[in-house]
Amino acid sequence: MTSSPAELMRSNLLEVFDEPDANRRAAVIAANYSDDVLWHEPDRIIHGRKEFEIRAAELRAEHPDWVFRPAGPASELDDIGHLGFRYGPPDQPPVVSGMDIARTRDGVIIELYTIVTDIRQLS
Numbered sequence: 625m626t627s628s629p630a631e632l633m634r635s636n637l638l639e640v641f642d643e644p645d646a647n648r649r650a651a652v653i654a655a656n657y658s659d660d661v662l663w664h665e666p667d668r669i670i671h672g673r674k675e676f677e678i679r680a681a682e683l684r685a686e687h688p689d690w691v692f693r694p695a696g697p698a699s700e701l702d703d704i705g706h707l708g709f710r711y712g713p714p715d716q717p718p719v720v721s722g723m724d725i726a727r728t729r730d731g732v733i734i735e736l737y738t739i740v741t742d743i744r745q746l747s
Contacts, residue, residue: 629705629728630698632656636724636733637709640680642692649684653677657733664737689713695721703728712744719744 627635639652653673663670663679670679695708705726710718722740726733 627656627728627731629700629703629726630707632728632731632733633698633700633705633707633724633726634694636726636736637692637694637707641683641709644684644688646681649680650677653680655732657736658729661733662735664735666738666740690719693718695723705733717744 635652635656640649640656643649643652653676657673657676659673660671661673661676663676665679670676690712691714693710695710698705698707700706705728706723708721708723710721712719720740721742722738725737725739727735
């Protein structure tokens with residue numbers, strides 16, 4: 625069964641970036657991303673599924689207790705998916721807000737763009 629761009633966006637946020645278990649995260653990455661996926665972060669481009677997996681693990685390790693939450697419903701237009709996100713300590717205002725936009729093909733993400741729209745300073 626092929627996943628829609630909106631389903632892939634929800635999975636990208638909650639089953640990859642909000643997943644603490646490395647084995648579960650790796651399985652979702654293997655199922656939902658092309659071998660040669662490109663991930664455009666604000667300060668770098670990640671090439672390939674293995675590098676994607678490594679970078680996702682690094683982000684989880686930076687703030688292991690923080691959580692990602694959708695900032696509304698995922699949307700799609702043709703092969704493009706979009707989902708806003710909030711990231712920070714649970715039960716507190718988000719520290720980071722942004723959006724992920726993905727190009728998909730044949731039920732997998734082939735290119736992901738992460739755009740940070742706001743960063744709140746921690747006191």
